């Protein structure tokens with residue numbers, strides 16, 4: 001294998017090293033939509049914000065119809081008054097560009113800018129959602145309103161952050177309109193240079209799809225059977241690129257007029273349309289929105305994954321939680337309310353994973369509209385409510401944690417996350433519908449979470465040498481360069497664990513030559529002769545890792561090329577065949593798991609893998625997480641007890657409890673602290 005990549009390793013995170021100007025301590029606040037209320041209410045809002053310790057609010061996100069009531073006619077008077085009111089009260093502004101929701105006049109005037117779904121349905125007005133990202137009229141209008149806002153407020157002393165758009169990719173991502181049909185072949189021409197190259201990359205000789213002219217290449221709309229997967233994969237890339245072009249166009253006119261940093265709020269894990277590692281390079285500060293999935297009883301683990309992904313996309317720099325909820329949301333089938341203490345635990349988990357901003361959707365609950373049953377910092381019940389009391393308490397808590405700002409999280413483990421691979425694996429006609437990349441990532445993450453290990457998410461093209469362990473739960477698409485990077489990581493002394501159906505195709509969804517998983521055979525000492533997917537509900541037994549383990553979904557017929565067999569199949573389609581292998585490659589170890597184990601069954605395997613990696617898992621009580629952030633002179637421990645029982649945890653010597661006003665609740669002789677059921681501790685130790 002040769003060097004990883006001619007372009008050098010991918011480096012995640014924004015180039016910008018600064019933070020929000022003028023915000024002291026942790027940012028605290030939320031989306032503020034005062035245009036829904038008479039102006040008398042604004043005064044009350046601001047007084048209550050001060051009571052709650054709010055220092056930053058996001059405004060203007062859905063205000064286009066008020067700011068530009070007719071095309072080219074602007075009305076900033078109300079926003080001027082709002083800026084001044086907030087400024088006079090020491091509250092900083094995160095100013096939205098309202099381009100996620102163009103006004104009614106826009107769609108009436110430019111009906112051709114409306115999004116068209118895969119089956120040809122033209123999206124109507126009366127909801128929200130941007131126009132087609134490829135629409136020239138939309139792009140011009142978006143850049144115009146962003147320019148107006150930047151000129152007017154770019155140097156306002158209250159301005160701390162630009163919030164371009166809202167959640168690119170939701171609710172609009174794929175678009176099959178005439179605008180998209182025009183932009184798509186142009187994008188392909190730029191990518192491939194010639195039709196010959198496109199025909200080769202897409203393998204169009206299959207099913208007789210060879211293109212002779214560029215205008216024959218159509219968007220992959222509804223079709224009689226499965227569309228060429230390479231075409232679908234490129235369409236996902238194209239969609240992401242078009243959304244990103246909308247963002248950078250707004251960002252650039254803002255940057256030309258204002259030195260205040262620019263963000264756009266991501267939806268880590270929840271929005272598959274955007275390749276967040278690519279987006280993380282484009283913003284100044286990474287920000288994320290996160291909502292618990294109420295039906296999941298252990299949704300604090302999915303929260304943790306989203307937060308770790310956001311930090312990783314930020315390249316480890318501090319990031320902002322720009323939206324979450326004080327209690328239930330309104331858009332799930334059953335919108336379970338948060339119970340006392342849960343909001344604080346959620347906030348602290350984000351903070352413990354690197355967030356220096358804890359923000360909500362939204363400040364005051366709306367009386368009208370689609371989101372009136374969504375919780376808010378100031379709920380319909382007003383200030384005589386549990387939610388309000390907890391919001392005030394959280395503000396006070398964050399106020400005591402200002403010194404944590406800027407400290408960093410350090411991870412020993414990288415879990416690979418490659419959006420292109422996720423797009424590709426999610427297409428149709430894979431060997432088993434039961435093998436889901438998202439489930440594999442979540443399950444491996446859950447195992448690492450339970451073992452108390454801090455995890456970064458990483459692209460396979462990154463420099464991975466700082467990690468003791470790299471886990472590839474779902475690397476179906478792996479370029480030759482990425483595989484070389486992983487091989488170099490192992491040969492340099494790293495430990496790599498690869499899960500089934502990885503290293504199968506290249507960037508065009510073409511099967512790698514040399515047998516399945518061939519690009520990883522040097523690192524793993526094994527390759528796959530044939531996939532052996534299991535029937536629905538079928539279980540197979542693995543022997544060799546202590547008690548027999550049950551596995552589901554998948555098995556492989558493996559060909560060993562130097563790897564030792566750690567576990568074998570006792571039954572199923574390959575009885576007696578290898579199921580788990582371990583290989584010494586250079587100075588490191590390459591592990592391969594050829595089937596699907598749940599988080600419990602992964603435990604004995606991971607214990608062996610950790611031993612190779614020199615990692616010691618932390619034996620924590622169930623549903624307790626202990627997070628660490630470090631600065632030059634201090635180490636912060638954030639301990640969160642999601643369980644219904646009190647727990648005692650070891651603490652470093654000289655620890656101070658930051659939440660009990662300087663007093664220490666730690667027992668210095670025993671070196672432990674109690675975290676009562678449902679509570680959190682934030683401790684500082686010198687470094």
Ligand code: GAL
Nearest residue numbers: 166167289291323329361374
């Ligand atoms: C977010 C969105 C907000 C609000 C929120 C409700 O995805 O950015 O505007 O709709 O969901 O949970």
